[in-house]
Amino acid sequence: MASILVFGETDDAGLTAPTLEMLGAASRLSGDLGGGVALALIGSGLADAAAVAGPAGADTVYTADADSVAAYQTDSYLPVAQGIVEQDSPAVVLMSQSSMGRDLAPRLATRLGTAAIMDSLGLEVEGDRVKATRSCYGGNARQVVTVQTDPQVVTVRPKSQDPLEADASRSADVIAVDVAEPTLRARTTGKEQAESEGIRLEDAEIVVSGGRGLGGPEAFADLESLAGVLTAAVGSSRAACDLGWYPPSQQVGLTGTVVSPTLYVAIAISGASQHMAGCGGSKNIVAINKDPDAPIFAFSRFGIVDDYKKVLPALESAFAEALD
Amino acid sequence: MDVIVCVKQIPDPETPAAAFKVDEAAMQVLPAQGISPVISPFDAQAVEAALRIKDASGDGSVNIISLGPDSARDAIKHSLAMGADEGYHLKDDAFDGGDAWTTALALSKAIQHLGVPDVLIFGRQAADWDQGTVGSIVAELLDLPSATVLRAVEMTGDSITVSRVVADGFENIELPTPCVLTISNEFGDPRYPQLRQIMQAARKQVTELTAADLGLDASEVGAAGARVQMHALFQPTSDVEVEIIEGDTPEEKAAGLVNALREAKIL
Numbered sequence A: 001m002a003s004i005l006v007f008g009e010t011d012d013a014g015l016t017a018p019t020l021e022m023l024g025a026a027s028r029l030s031g032d033l034g035g036g037v038a039l040a041l042i043g044s045g046l047a048d049a050a051a052v053a054g055p056a057g058a059d060t061v062y063t064a065d066a067d068s069v070a071a072y073q074t075d076s077y078l079p080v081a082q083g084i085v086e087q088d089s090p091a092v093v094l095m096s097q098s099s100m101g102r103d104l105a106p107r108l109a110t111r112l113g114t115a116a117i118m119d120s121l122g123l124e125v126e127g128d129r130v131k132a133t134r135s136c137y138g139g140n141a142r143q144v145v146t147v148q149t150d151p152q153v154v155t156v157r158p159k160s161q162d163p164l165e166a167d168a169s170r171s172a173d174v175i176a177v178d179v180a181e182p183t184l185r186a187r188t189t190g191k192e193q194a195e196s197e198g199i200r201l202e203d204a205e206i207v208v209s210g211g212r213g214l215g216g217p218e219a220f221a222d223l224e225s226l227a228g229v230l231t232a233a234v235g236s237s238r239a240a241c242d243l244g245w246y247p248p249s250q251q252v253g254l255t256g257t258v259v260s261p262t263l264y265v266a267i268a269i270s271g272a273s274q275h276m277a278g279c280g281g282s283k284n285i286v287a288i289n290k291d292p293d294a295p296i297f298a299f300s301r302f303g304i305v306d307d308y309k310k311v312l313p314a315l316e317s318a319f320a321e322a323l324d
Numbered sequence B: 001m002d003v004i005v006c007v008k009q010i011p012d013p014e015t016p017a018a019a020f021k022v023d024e025a026a027m028q029v030l031p032a033q034g035i036s037p038v039i040s041p042f043d044a045q046a047v048e049a050a051l052r053i054k055d056a057s058g059d060g061s062v063n064i065i066s067l068g069p070d071s072a073r074d075a076i077k078h079s080l081a082m083g084a085d086e087g088y089h090l091k092d093d094a095f096d097g098g099d100a101w102t103t104a105l106a107l108s109k110a111i112q113h114l115g116v117p118d119v120l121i122f123g124r125q126a127a128d129w130d131q132g133t134v135g136s137i138v139a140e141l142l143d144l145p146s147a148t149v150l151r152a153v154e155m156t157g158d159s160i161t162v163s164r165v166v167a168d169g170f171e172n173i174e175l176p177t178p179c180v181l182t183i184s185n186e187f188g189d190p191r192y193p194q195l196r197q198i199m200q201a202a203r204k205q206v207t208e209l210t211a212a213d214l215g216l217d218a219s220e221v222g223a224a225g226a227r228v229q230m231h232a233l234f235q236p237t238s239d240v241e242v243e244i245i246e247g248d249t250p251e252e253k254a255a256g257l258v259n260a261l262r263e264a265k266i267l
């Protein structure tokens, strides 16, 4: 039995960054809760990912390894996840606020007779409860909440927690879990992969984002060119996505991707709370906006007040020269 | 096809940050001066999705349920003005201080009370607490298949085909009926009610239901039944001080910014 059971996710590189972050948080919190850290992996071909779980902070790894659960589907993952929680009976269940976590956490919590807190930013232990701080009201407010029933299910916002330094001397016990043939009611029949050129938004050290003030889709080509110079990813506000100027997969914000790069360059973006919910964790924000009163400046370290059309070409050459 | 949509009335999420105020002691958001509450935008899109299903199937109904204080009636009226058929207002002091769990519990009882329809639709999250769990909890309580965060919904014979927004693209999912769906903003703009429809909706009866009507004891709902407890509500503060890069030409400003970033060791 662990005090904290983390539902991890895997990608080609092994455990995803949010999984490593949750293991870091779990290691920190488990000391106060008294008990170990377990990682649950559901998927197919999990051996490599399971092998790095120990160094990343897990004491135990449950692997539910089967072709039938290769990709997330509500109906196939739910009973497997329930089985692992019942086997481990942890005090706390953590999941990422990912496409999986959003969907799985509330259903799993209900099935277990408890409740889920979604999208936490900060986690602290008080007594036997995990106090979660989370954003609400579109980023305008924060609330501190606890789940009063057990286990306490909490989803964690990517980039909000620090991973541990990998420690190769640590290893985790691996427990293989049987996967029964799932009964699928809702069935995934296909996937449209977003065409992803260049750097992934959530991994980028620098993000260049454009908003409605760009005035049209053409300007995103100029942002991409600037991003090329900076080795940056390109994001956009929801207004720009809703207008069809840039794909929804690049939307930054409350209902889009959460980014926290070293540098976030917001071009012709007003700085609405729902947008800031997705980029407010950036270490430095630079805003280019023609309106000196735009709210974005209140979150920015540096700003240029001007028409982006005039500034952008000059900025690209200045960066190119500086980085040469 | 028969559809039920669950909606919520909330403080306008487009309220400018400067007008947004919290009463920390009461752990409540204060109503912003001169800014009226609205139906949660994702819920309006959920109503739109339901109306399109009804239109495409040529018959059936779209009924609306909202749990909340008196103001919840406005979210119901808005949905009726968009074209929904009947409205049900879960209204009881016993519901006060509830959480996502108690809300979902009461909604699921109301849905059973009215008869489980072919499709149940929710917004992906209410734009006040931004939790995004009520639809999934109801699905679990009613033991129905679900698909969340959808940008498109289509009927194909007796089943429903949806497109789910995921981090790296979209998933196509096929569900039997009855099922639960939650709608995301990628779905597109909801229809805006015309004056004539608003007047018609204003005259329509909204059925009120209490906890007792739903067979729920006061101890199961509201603050008494809540599983999540709030300890604090506050506004985050930003401690950055912006430095505006001045210059006579765009070139000067651009050069100034690059210099500033270098000096701050950001580049």
Ligand SMILES: Cc1cc2nc3c(=O)[nH]c(=O)nc-3n(C[C@H](O)[C@H](O)[C@H](O)COP(=O)(O)OP(=O)(O)OC[C@H]3O[C@@H](n4cnc5c(N)ncnc54)[C@H](O)[C@@H]3O)c2cc1C
Pocket (backbone or CB within 6 Å): A138, A210, A211, A212, A213, A214, A236, A237, A238, A239, A240, A251, A252, A253, A254, A255, A256, A267, A268, A269, A270, A271, A272, A273, A274, A275, A278, A288, A289, A290, A291, A294, A306, A307, A308, A309, B013, B014, B041, B127
């Ligand atoms: C429930 C909900 C969820 C939401 N989720 C998100 C989300 O995830 N992400 C998100 O981004 N938004 C989200 N929004 C929308 C958000 O409230 C704002 O409407 C949106 O972020 C505004 O986008 P924008 O800044 O591009 O556009 P606007 O607010 O229209 O701002 C455009 C800016 O461009 C400037 N500008 C115009 N022309 C120029 C020029 N030539 N040069 C320089 N500057 C110029 C203007 O001064 C202005 O500041 C959400 C809203 C709701 C209600």
